[in-house]
Amino acid sequence: MTTLRSPLHDEHVALDATLVDFAGWQMPVRYSGDIAEHQAVRTGAGLFDLSHMGELSVRGADAADFLDYALAGRVSAVKLWGAKYTMLCNEAGGVIDDLVIYRRDWDHFFIVANASNKDRVVAELRDRIGSYDATVEDVSAEIALIAVQGPLSAKITGAMCDLGEDDIEAMKYYSGANVLLEGGIHAFVARTGYTGEDGFELFVGSDEARDVWQLALEHGTPEGMIPAGLSSRDSLRLEAGMPLYGQELDESTTPFEAGLGRIIAFGTETNPRGDFVGREALAKVKESGIAKQLVGLVGTGRRSARTGYAVTDEAGNQVGVVTSGVPSPTLGQPIAMAYVPVSMAEPGTVVGIDVRGRREEMTVTALPFYKREK
Amino acid sequence: MANIPDELKYSAEHEWVDGDPTVGTVVTVGITAHAAEALGDIVYAEPPSVGDTVTAGEVCGELESTKAVSELYSPVTGTVTEINEALESAPESINTDAYGEGWIFKVELSAAPQDLLGPEAYSALTD
Numbered sequence: 001m002t003t004l005r006s007p008l009h010d011e012h013v014a015l016d017a018t019l020v021d022f023a024g025w026q027m028p029v030r031y032s033g034d035i036a037e038h039q040a041v042r043t044g045a046g047l048f049d050l051s052h053m054g055e056l057s058v059r060g061a062d063a064a065d066f067l068d069y070a071l072a073g074r075v076s077a078v079k080l081w082g083a084k085y086t087m088l089c090n091e092a093g094g095v096i097d098d099l100v101i102y103r104r105d106w107d108h109f110f111i112v113a114n115a116s117n118k119d120r121v122v123a124e125l126r127d128r129i130g131s132y133d134a135t136v137e138d139v140s141a142e143i144a145l146i147a148v149q150g151p152l153s154a155k156i157t158g159a160m161c162d163l164g165e166d167d168i169e170a171m172k173y174y175s176g177a178n179v180l181l182e183g184g185i186h187a188f189v190a191r192t193g194y195t196g197e198d199g200f201e202l203f204v205g206s207d208e209a210r211d212v213w214q215l216a217l218e219h220g221t222p223e224g225m226i227p228a229g230l231s232s233r234d235s236l237r238l239e240a241g242m243p244l245y246g247q248e249l250d251e252s253t254t255p256f257e258a259g260l261g262r263i264i265a266f267g268t269e270t271n272p273r274g275d276f277v278g279r280e281a282l283a284k285v286k287e288s289g290i291a292k293q294l295v296g297l298v299g300t301g302r303r304s305a306r307t308g309y310a311v312t313d314e315a316g317n318q319v320g321v322v323t324s325g326v327p328s329p330t331l332g333q334p335i336a337m338a339y340v341p342v343s344m345a346e347p348g349t350v351v352g353i354d355v356r357g358r359r360e361e362m363t364v365t366a367l368p369f370y371k372r373e374k
Numbered sequence: 375m376a377n378i379p380d381e382l383k384y385s386a387e388h389e390w391v392d393g394d395p396t397v398g399t400v401v402t403v404g405i406t407a408h409a410a411e412a413l414g415d416i417v418y419a420e421p422p423s424v425g426d427t428v429t430a431g432e433v434c435g436e437l438e439s440t441k442a443v444s445e446l447y448s449p450v451t452g453t454v455t456e457i458n459e460a461l462e463s464a465p466e467s468i469n470t471d472a473y474g475e476g477w478i479f480k481v482e483l484s485a486a487p488q489d490l491l492g493p494e495a496y497s498a499l500t501d
Contacts, residue, residue: 018411033469034440035415231414231441302418304438326440327417356436356443 006051007144007209015227022230023115025052030229037232038329041195045150046228047216050201051209054118055143056111056125060134063107069276070128071099072255074265078103083174083192086263087255088121089278093285094251095258097121098243100192102176110188110203112145114245128277144209148216149199149236151372152223157189157200159219160212164189168200182215194233196240197372235326238335241296241368247307247323248294248337256285257339258294259367292320293345296369297353297362299334302327305353305362311338312352312359319344322353328369335369336362377407379473383487384496385449387431388412390473395487400455402480403448405437407472408500414439416468421446421457421479428454428481430488435478437468449490452481 004025006012012019017028028049030037040046058067067075073086082103088096097117102110113121118140125136148157158168164179168189171177176190185208193199204212216225234244243249243258255261264282267273297305304327311320325336336353344351349364382390388409393401410416418438428434428448435446457479461467468476491499 018414029441030414033415035417038440235440302438303420304418304443306443327438329440 004052006049007206008049008051008146008213011210011213012049017227017229020230023052025115027052028227028229029231031227034229034231034235035329037226037228038235040224040226041150041197041228041232041236042330043151045148045152045156045220045223045225046195046232047213047220047225048147048149048228048233049213050145050147051206052115053145054113054115054121054138054140055145055203056113056118056122057137057139058109058111058125058134059107059137060132061107062132063109063134066129066132066134067101067109068274069132070125071101072264072276072278072282073101074267074273075101075109077265080106081175081177083176083190085174087260088124089255089282090251091278091281093254093278093281095245095249095253095255096124096251098245098249102188102190104176104188117245142206143203144206144212145201145203146209146212146216147193147199147201148220148225149193149195149228150197150225152220152225153197153199156216156220156223156225157202160215173198181212183211185211185215187212194240194242195236196242196368196370197236234324235329238324238326238337239328239330239368239370241337243294243337244324254282254285254290256282257290257292261286290342292339293342294323294337294367295340295345296365296367297322297325297336297338297351298331298365298369299336299353299360299362301334301360303355303358303360304334305336305338305355305360310354311340312354313344314352316352316359318354320351330370334362337367340364377473378493378497378500380493382473383449383490383492385431385447385490386499387447387449389447389449391449391487391490392473392477395450395483395490397483397486400480400482401450402477403450404472404477405446405468406496406500409444410469410472410476413437413444414441416465419446419461419465419468419478421461422448422454424454424457426454427484428452430485446478448481450481450483450487451485452483454479455482456480
């Protein structure tokens with residue numbers, strides 16, 4: 001399989017970024033430094049190239065009903081220009097992918113999927129169309145995704161607009177709008193992100209990605225914005241307690257275990273919901289409860305738990321597994337997420353982590369580790 | 375292009391060695407700027423302890439960055455005489471000054487180093 005390149009590849013090379021293979025793409029892992037990039041997003045702004053992400057367009061008279069059946073959330077309830085975090089589950093309730101879905105018209109939904117899962121998501125959705133009047137189109141190749149994230153992101157994104165600057169400032173979190181950027185570039189801009197900060201995601205044509213990247217730097221650099229890579233994106237999302245597919249989420253894990261049961265809409269007596277894929281299995285899990293649970297862990301030592309490390313009980317027996325871990329730049333101590341038995345999931349519980357053969361202790365803590373001031 | 379000083383010797387595991395490579399001399403060891411860049415911001419360095427015996431090509435400590443953990447190999451064989459205590463509070467020196475303030479430990483050689491590379495041979499490894 002050939003490695004895919006972002007339309008911004010030459011920009012990254014010019015910036016002397018460290019490039020890594022990620023989900024079949026060659027993407028920047030860092031430019032100046034992980035911690036500087038992380039702090040820029042927490043205190044000012046960072047600019048991300050997320051063109052590896054998958055984008056799907058779902059259209060048709062039955063698009064809303066189709067997605068209500070295909071996904072765990074009640075998509076038909078999303079307002080025009082609204083956004084929703086949801087999941088594609090299998091019949092057993094396991095997570096095939098976590099998605100952000102945007103309603104761009106009554107009969108048009110725009111879905112952002114993880115790069116590694118995109119082809120699978122397209123295939124699964126098409127399989128579920130049945131007799132619904134709906135189409136699923138993979139538009140990933142023609143769309144680039146550039147994100148401006150951080151407390152200064154509204155100011156910077158607004159300044160990039162020719163038309164719609166006021167819309168940016170007024171835009172609610174988890175909604176989007178079509179705007180005209182300087183230079184006459186059309187963009188779908190959404191106030192969403194994966195950093196725990198205020199932020200905007202700009203979906204633009206791949207052939208205009210370089211112009212938009214330059215435009216962002218032009219307006220952002222004077223504000224202290226710097227390009228930020230996937231390494232800082234990972235530490236930012238982990239501090240914000242957001243799951244990463246392949247680490248916290250996979251097909252053998254239900255949203256309940258990941259602490260995301262709230263995203264499943266079963267409907268109520270007054271507002272019932274029809275069948276959806278995984279409903280029966282998920283209803284059973286809701287009824288019978290879960291055995292393992294995703295928790296946050298904070299350590300006082302200096303050695304961080306990392307993906308795949310064993311969580312142990314007092315006797316040293318493995319009882320769980322670390323899904324993600326990083327030395328938190330904001331907290332200045334190791335943080336991690338891990339699956340542990342429900343009996344050990346209470347905040348304050350001390351667990352052992354086998355950090356390369358040596359036991360380190362971490363304490364279960366409520367997620368997220370970091371929450372921005374609103 | 376990463377900085378590779380001419381006067382140093384290098385290991386294939388991306389350590390540098392400064393000093394006369396003969397038995398009985400004390401040499402200084404660190405990791406190369408190339409390695410530091412690949413690791414990302416180093417937040418914790420665990421060098422060997424003073425008095426430890428280290429063996430060329432074997433693990434003697436670890437380096438932890440925001441992104442990953444990397445084992446620290448000794449490029450030479452001998453006894454550790456000193457470690458860089460300043461790294462305890464300023465591990466980022468390894469990123470900012472890999473060949474200076476970012477030195478990691480010193481070893482009194484008990485065997486002449488066998489497989490160290492010159493700057494050109496090391497440079498070829500990092501391409």
